[in-house]
Amino acid sequence: MAKKEKAEPGFEDALKRLEEIVEQMEGGEMDLDAMVGAFEEGQRLIKFCTQKLNEVERRIETLVRNPDGTETTAPFDPPPAP
Amino acid sequence: MKLPEPELPLDTRRIYSVAELTRLVKQTLEDEVGRVWVEGEITNFRRQSSGHCYFTLKDETAQLGAVLFAGAARGVALPLADGLLVRAFGEITVYEPRGQYQLIVRRVEAAGEGALLARFEALKRRLEAEGLFDPARKRPLPLLPRHVGVVTSPTGAAIRDILHVVTRRFPNLHVVIAPVRVQGEGAAAEIAAAVAHLNALSERAAAGDATGPLPAPLDALIVGRGGGSLEDLWPFNEEAVARAIAASEIPVISAVGHETDFTISDFVADVRAPTPSAAAEMLVGRKEDFEETLRVHGRTLRQIVRQRLTEVRGRLETAAASHVFRAPRHAVQIAAQRLDGLDLRLKRALAGLAGRKRRRCEAAAGRLAVLRGRGLQAVAGRLDGLSRRLARAAPAGLDRRRRQVDALQKQLRALSPAAVLDRGYSLTRTDDGRLVRSVQQVSAGRRVSTRVADGIFESEVRSPESGVRNPESASRTPDTGHRTPNSG
Numbered sequence: 001m002a003k004k005e006k007a008e009p010g011f012e013d014a015l016k017r018l019e020e021i022v023e024q025m026e027g028g029e030m031d032l033d034a035m036v037g038a039f040e041e042g043q044r045l046i047k048f049c050t051q052k053l054n055e056v057e058r059r060i061e062t063l064v065r066n067p068d069g070t071e072t073t074a075p076f077d078p079p080p081a082p
Numbered sequence: 083m084k085l086p087e088p089e090l091p092l093d094t095r096r097i098y099s100v101a102e103l104t105r106l107v108k109q110t111l112e113d114e115v116g117r118v119w120v121e122g123e124i125t126n127f128r129r130q131s132s133g134h135c136y137f138t139l140k141d142e143t144a145q146l147g148a149v150l151f152a153g154a155a156r157g158v159a160l161p162l163a164d165g166l167l168v169r170a171f172g173e174i175t176v177y178e179p180r181g182q183y184q185l186i187v188r189r190v191e192a193a194g195e196g197a198l199l200a201r202f203e204a205l206k207r208r209l210e211a212e213g214l215f216d217p218a219r220k221r222p223l224p225l226l227p228r229h230v231g232v233v234t235s236p237t238g239a240a241i242r243d244i245l246h247v248v249t250r251r252f253p254n255l256h257v258v259i260a261p262v263r264v265q266g267e268g269a270a271a272e273i274a275a276a277v278a279h280l281n282a283l284s285e286r287a288a289a290g291d292a293t294g295p296l297p298a299p300l301d302a303l304i305v306g307r308g309g310g311s312l313e314d315l316w317p318f319n320e321e322a323v324a325r326a327i328a329a330s331e332i333p334v335i336s337a338v339g340h341e342t343d344f345t346i347s348d349f350v351a352d353v354r355a356p357t358p359s360a361a362a363e364m365l366v367g368r369k370e371d372f373e374e375t376l377r378v379h380g381r382t383l384r385q386i387v388r389q390r391l392t393e394v395r396g397r398l399e400t401a402a403a404s405h406v407f408r409a410p411r412h413a414v415q416i417a418a419q420r421l422d423g424l425d426l427r428l429k430r431a432l433a434g435l436a437g438r439k440r441r442r443c444e445a446a447a448g449r450l451a452v453l454r455g456r457g458l459q460a461v462a463g464r465l466d467g468l469s470r471r472l473a474r475a476a477p478a479g480l481d482r483r484r485r486q487v488d489a490l491q492k493q494l495r496a497l498s499p500a501a502v503l504d505r506g507y508s509l510t511r512t513d514d515g516r517l518v519r520s521v522q523q524v525s526a527g528r529r530v531s532t533r534v535a536d537g538i539f540e541s542e543v544r545s546p547e548s549g550v551r552n553p554e555s556a557s558r559t560p561d562t563g564h565r566t567p568n569s570g
Contacts, residue, residue, distance in 0.1 A: 011225065019379070026382070026386065032391075042380075043383065056229070056255065058254050063260050076236070078242055078245045079237045079238070
């Protein structure tokens with residue numbers, strides 16, 4: 001379970017926090033320092049989320065059973081179009 | 083009296099061996115009947131581990147033994163089971179060791195779809211009663227799926243369609259295919275096993291076991307196939323598949339056939355996709371959704387901050403311009419510096435993102451058009467919502483800030499030296515900008531500038547004199563060099 005969280009470190013939380021920040025800033029009740037702080041945090045969150053979105057490289061694989069019974073993945077060749 | 087036994091003419095009798103007779107019957111049947119279609123209900127259905135199937139076809143008054151060999155069985159899409167009414171095609175022959183005649187079945191089809199639909203309805207009712215279709219069981223797809231398993235045929239239309247979407251739209255998606263047969267005998271068992279297997283592999287990866295084939299746990303599964311007849315789609319109406327999907331820890335998208343095809347696996351899955359392509363769109367579409375959300379948030383943040391900084395700078399400038407008595411230059415400068423500091427931080431933050439943002443924006447513009455075109459209205463709706471919020475928030479915030487500035491200016495005016503100047507006082511500064519408070523600060527020939535209510539004029543000091551408390555006597559108005567903001 002701990003590993004599972006590690007596999008998805010906070011994308012959903014980061015997005016939620018970003019939405020909070022935007023809402024607060026839209027509210028307009030912040031003083032200048034707080035606002036700039038919020039802006040910087042917002043930018044960091046955007047960067048973080050964008051990284052997360054692009055973290056995984058596109059890969060198409062298929063499960064392959066080896067003669068010794070172990071299992072691996074191999075690049076998948078799609079079937080030709082009909 | 084003794085009657086003689088009738089003497090049979092031994093020489094005319096033809097005595098067959100059992101084998102001979104059986105062969106004769108077999109020959110006769112094969113010649114006379116041969117290849118036929120026969121309709122009947124399946125009973126005593128047995129599948130051997132070899133893959134051969136044995137069953138009896140019967141109707142109200144008769145029955146016929148039937149054999150479906152493994153090779154032929156693989157080509158049969160229909161899920162054979164007791165009670166199913168079928169039309170079987172094959173050859174009548176005799177199984178000599180037992181002396182039984184039988185049908186060697188080559189093909190089987192349903193005798194009308196009624197029987198299949200009845201089974202579909204029966205299973206659907208049963209699973210529904212168990213609560214397997216309960217909306218509360220359905221899990222949402224993860225916000226950001228990155229590792230996706232696909233259970234389908236490696237040579238079918240479904241995988242081609244899914245990969246077409248994945249390749250064309252370039253999402254950063256890791257796809258692992260568990261190849262299975264998706265029609266014919268045994269397909270349901272393979273599909274069910276693959277769903278369970280991917281779950282097991284995913285769990286291993288989640289537990290940090292690096293020896294397995296998966297580098298990370300799977301975020302979602304697509305289970306499906308392309309379009310086909312009711313019989314072709316049948317494995318997805320089998321209980322084994324339904325149970326495997328229901329037991330999956332990984333959220334499952336069921337994507338079977340075309341938009342109009344509904345299968346049991348559609349009901350039990352977390353999400354039903356009308357087609358395999360649509361299933362892929364659900365996954366890659368989400369990434370674009372996020373990219374757009376992030377872009378809109380970023381734009382909103384920058385707009386609000388820019389607006390706010392511009393307006394605060396305006397306030398400072400107003401304050402600096404109107405504050406001429408004991409000008410708190412120092413304070414204004416500190417504030418201005420602080421503002422510059424904030425501005426710099428802001429610019430750095432913006433610059434760090436600019437290149438990436440621009441590239442992403444360009445790429446996204448095209449994709450967004452595609453998205454909208456595809457009628458993914460959820461995305462468009464979310465965008466519209468955000469831009470409406472922005473539109474509402476911006477003028478409201480602006481008005482409020484404008485009122486703040488007005489109030490501030492009023493306060494400033496009340497304290498303003500201008501009010502004092504209106505009463506006839508003036509301010510005089512030496513040419514190096516210092517306020518003249520003492521006659522000691524000037525000497526004859528020194529140029530000074532004097533501020534009165536409606537402007538500024540420059541003068542030359544003629545005769546500084548101590549002890550006179552009349553500020554006006556300290557300077558004279560020169561004939562030239564008289565400048566006011568109005569005339570200059």
